[in-house]
Amino acid sequence: MVAVSAAEFPIQTLLPELRSTLAAHTRLVLEAPPGAGKTTQVPLALLDQPWLAGGKILLLEPRRIAARAAAEFMAAQLGEAVGETVGYRIRFEAKISSRTRIEVVTEGILTRLLQSDPELPGIGAILFDEFHERHLHGDLGAALALDVQASLRPELRLLVMSATLDGERIARWLDAPRLSSAGRSYPVRIEYPSAKAQEDWPFHLKRVAQQALTESEGDVLVFLPGKREIDRARDVLSALAVDNTLTLVPLHGELSLSEQHLALRPAENHSRRIVLATNVAESSVTLPGIRAVIDLGQAREPRFDAQSGFTRLESVAISQASADQRAGRAGRVAAGVCYRLWPQSRRLDPARTPEIAQVELSTLSLELAAWGSGTLQWLDAPPSGALAQGRELLGLLGALDDAARLTPLGRDMLALGTHPRLAAAALRASTQQRSLACDLLALIEARSPLRGESGRSDDFRNRWQALDAWRREGARAARNLGADSGALAALDQAASSWRRRLGLRERGDSRTDLLTLGNLLLHAFPDRVARQDPDNPRRYTLSNGRGARLHENTALYGEPWLVVVDLRFDERDSLILAAAPFDPALLERDFAHRFVRERIAHFNRDTRAIDVYEEQRFAALVLERKTGMRVDAAESTRLLLAGVRELGLEVLPWSDHAIELRLRIGCLRGWCPELNLPDIGDVALLATLDEWLGPFLNGKTRLSSLRAEELGEALSAMLDFNTRRQLDEHAPTALRVPSGMERKLSYTPDQPPVLAVKLQELFGLADTPRIAKGRIAVVLHLLSPAQRPIQVTQDLKSFWERTYPEVRKELKGRYPKHPWPEDPWSATPTARAKPRE
CATH class of the missing domain: 3.40.50.300 (P-loop containing nucleotide triphosphate hydrolases)
Known part of the structure; x- marks a missing residue:
């Protein structure tokens, strides 16, 4: 490390103002570009402040390299060794003593200190360096420190420092003054x-x-x-x-x-x-x-x-x-x-x-459950959806109870200071398997040590076997297994750190059976249990209900149960990238609360019928299903009605008569609202299914059992005698024409009805027929003797006067057996070819 005089740092000119500001305020934002010296000079400048009263300063650094370097530089400036006035504490390593007053820590260490004793006895200030990096533990540590300051330690100083942060926004968040330092830079x-x-x-x-x-x-x-x-x-x-x-x-x-x-x-x-x-x-x-x-x-x-x-x-x-x-x-x-x-x-x-x-928040959810306060002051609040997913995973791992409270296992997981999945696997391992669990933690956290063709193996056990071979037989054995010796050495070091963390003095027996590794992994991935499809040995169903598959060159073919460590999601079946077999008996032993036996009755939209069965599941994974169960009439009716709501009214067997009835009522409601006819549109019928359709589904288990006649009857039952009389009077199904015949009226929503009739049947009729209390003139489709439209009109009188002569001239020769009188007003109407004598 190069010795640098404190006077060479640009931050020196700002230190008097910084000290006076912190004497008057308990929070401060310091903006200082790289090279200003904020990381190493500010902590040293605060050591003799009266408000610190001989207490300790915590300097938070996002990275281990930076934490060590900062501690070494400050110690060198004091002419001391690291661990005296200045020390550091990072994951798996600490250099501090009873004389240490500036302790450089990484972000996870600060969280552990706050959780173990929120009053932070002996600590007078927390300095958050490089806050612009916005690491999760940095944001959490700041939010927890603000909570401590507000409720337990109002005199605690909080200083947020960075080279490239939005100082104004940070200052508003902290309700704190801002200071800015010049940097030391050249073009x-x-x-x-x-x-x-x-x-x-x-x-x-x-x-x-x-x-x-x-x-x-x-x-x-x-x-x-x-x-x-x-x-x-x-x-x-x-x-x-x-x-x-x-x-x-x-x-x-x-x-x-x-x-x-x-x-x-x-x-x-x-x-x-x-x-x-x-x-x-x-x-x-x-x-x-x-x-x-x-x-x-x-x-x-x-x-x-x-x-x-x-x-x-x-x-x-x-x-x-x-x-x-x-x-x-x-x-x-x-x-x-x-x-x-x-x-x-x-x-x-x-x-x-x-x-x-943008990260998974089970670790944060665990920290918040332990802290016990849901009202922290965040710079950016965690997304609620990600927090809910984090709590769900913690419940599966056994860290939270049904009321989202921390369990004893959850407290132990928190103290271990790693991802909840890894902590659960380590803590639920038996005493004999703790050392092996440490190997697995290292393997899960790191990239696979396997390379080339070996790196494509989907059997997670191969990674541990390469580590075991490297330990026992050296680099050549590892190469024979396609493993990278450097990666294995790093894994071995990480596993040793885990053993020290768990209080294990030595590496345990490396002998394992075929299921041991999978049994340990199960406690890290209880949501990744996979059962082989009995009809397709390469396909599996996951405990979340989704499908998964093995690749063509799998090393896991034939395994009935897998715990999946890594997979590539796909819309249909995800691809299993790494997994291990396990003993399914462990599911009932360790995850009995996830087993459910349930009778299920539901509407099958494909068959449009009621399916009833009894099912045993592990989470969403179906283990057994018994069919042929009975269903009572009320439940069947309820499920069929739910099916109609799901699929829509068009799924019902509508007859032409029922369709016409709905059209007539709908039209007349619009033409004569004062009649107060019932609403039988789609929305209204769906809203009242139970009342009008329910009685006609009683005792049925499939929609195909409902006959069209029954549906028409159900619809007709909605109309009382007076409503039926008004409907027939003002929106009749047919009209009697001058020929003495009744001709059908055709109804269309929001349109006048259509009366299709041969021209000769209307001789002598001057005015267009009207319905709906005379408010609506029907649309006449005047037909030729061959039933082809000659004219469409709602003004019959105008047709006789203006158009009929031309029509008569054109069609008389074509249809000579039919009457074409010159005076249609006085001619006898007829439906026949020739009028009777």
């Missing part, structure tokens, strides 16, 4: 060197790295999404490091402490470095000697992965705020240059989306 030239056609990104990077080494002095910092990309870039760029004048240095969270220190130290012997870093180098840590930045424009950010049930890190485009911060790294010591490996036309989101808005 940075931005360039967008384009890739060649079909050029893969590592080779694009290599060309730009050569350009950066030629055009600039000092070291080059390359931003890459993660370790996988760093390893690939290292392979490609190794051709540039042909002698001792250039060194390739990785920087990411999986490195050992000594490897991380290598990246944080300046180059030696006048050599140059290319530092290959994740977004850990965006802020918090200081990398000396950087004069050029190459930015791939991507980062690993957490996203909820529905395939695995976990929040996974995905490669996503960075925000504009991150791009600006990355570029600024080139201007810390002198003017620099930033090469962006994406098109200049690409538009980036202004700021990073808060994790709370």
